[in-house]
């Protein structure tokens with residue numbers, strides 16, 4: 001399948017500058033040419049909001065940059081849905097993880113009974129009530145499941161059932177999230193579980209569950225903070241004891257073997273936090289390279 005590259009140069013959901021530079025950084029590094037050579041790739045440019053984020057707090061006093069993020073995510077949703085319907089593979093490059101609200105919602109419009117794998121150190125399913133920071137990149141999954149009350153809930157025209165979500169690499173849930181996860185029986189495969197059982201065993205479980213639920217379309221949302229900070233330092237919310245490259249590439253091999261992956265995100269690369277050798281940028285470029293190889297086979 002051919003790739004449609006979509007940039008989402010927004011850092012407002014993380015409320016920390018740097019991640020908005022990533023789509024431009026990767027383009028300059030030649031990512032479009034590289035992907036064109038592997039799978040075929042169209043650069044659809046960047047999604048940008050017409051709403052200027054002047055104040056931190058807009059419609060909802062607790063939620064930072066809500067209006068701008070909701071507007072941008074809604075545009076991304078339409079783009080992702082139409083790209084999938086035209087037979088291309090949307091690869092959305094952030095930017096912060098609030099973009100998941102738009103990309104997952106778009107994939108859910110285009111695909112019946114969508115499954116979502118949220119590959120991340122965090123849960124990102126805080127609601128307005130449980131968010132400790134008011135940063136929207138910690139809330140997209142809650143909005144997608146229909147748990148939010150702010151205008152975030154208006155973006156997904158179709159919600160995704162909580163049982164269709166799978167979290168992998170999780171190791172930093174906020175107290176409210178721990179409670180919600182228990183109450184709703186969310187499928188959470190922590191980094192610790194991956195370490196103890198191995199990624200292959202975890203993927204056996206996920207793939208069996210997808211089959212059982214008749215889910216044959218899957219969106220994968222990759223937050224680079226899923227990885228161990230010793231490997232990936234150029235990101236804003238690092239958490240110790242993360243995943244390793246073997247885990248990551250096994251995950252991609254196994255999920256693409258199901259031939260069900262329809263769209264993907266790669267988010268939270270922050271050039272300003274990278275080391276002098278740009279180790280994290282290199283990690284991302286290699287990940288994008290491998291994704292292109294896998295997408296080609298879809």
Ligand SMILES: [Mn+2]
Pocket residue numbers: 097120121122124137223
């Ligand atoms: Mn995230």
